[in-house]
Amino acid sequence: MSIQEIRVCRVHDVPLRYGKRILIGDEDIVLMWHKGSLVAFENSCPHQRTNKLHEGMIINDEIECPLHGWRFSIIDGTMQGRTVRLRSFECRIEHDMVIVRIPERDFAF
Ligand code: FES
DSSP states (O other), X not given: OOEXXXXXXXXXXXXXXXXXXXXXXXXXXXXXXXXXXXXXXXXXXXXXXXXXXXXXXXXXXXXXXXXXXOEEETTTOBOTTSSOBOOEEOEEEETTEXXXXXXXXXXXX
């Protein structure tokens, strides 16, 4: 499987307290700061498949969905006590730009 590396925004476009929503083709991704690093994961909450995680907050290494409070690990996307998980994406900063790595099978226009 090949990987697409996409420049999605500038570093200063990602707010400090909440997420930044990024739409790339069919992908709806949220970028957030966590302990000085950027993390990227799908913006779709498994509870009701809503796209509001970018409005959630990080609490104790978990992102909390603002709608009903489900929480997912920032580290691996898992939810305590359930089998659901968020897909996460590798990301990095290069010359003030945020680059997200998306598996090609997930990348469709
Ligand atoms: S839609 Fe996210 S917790 Fe309900």
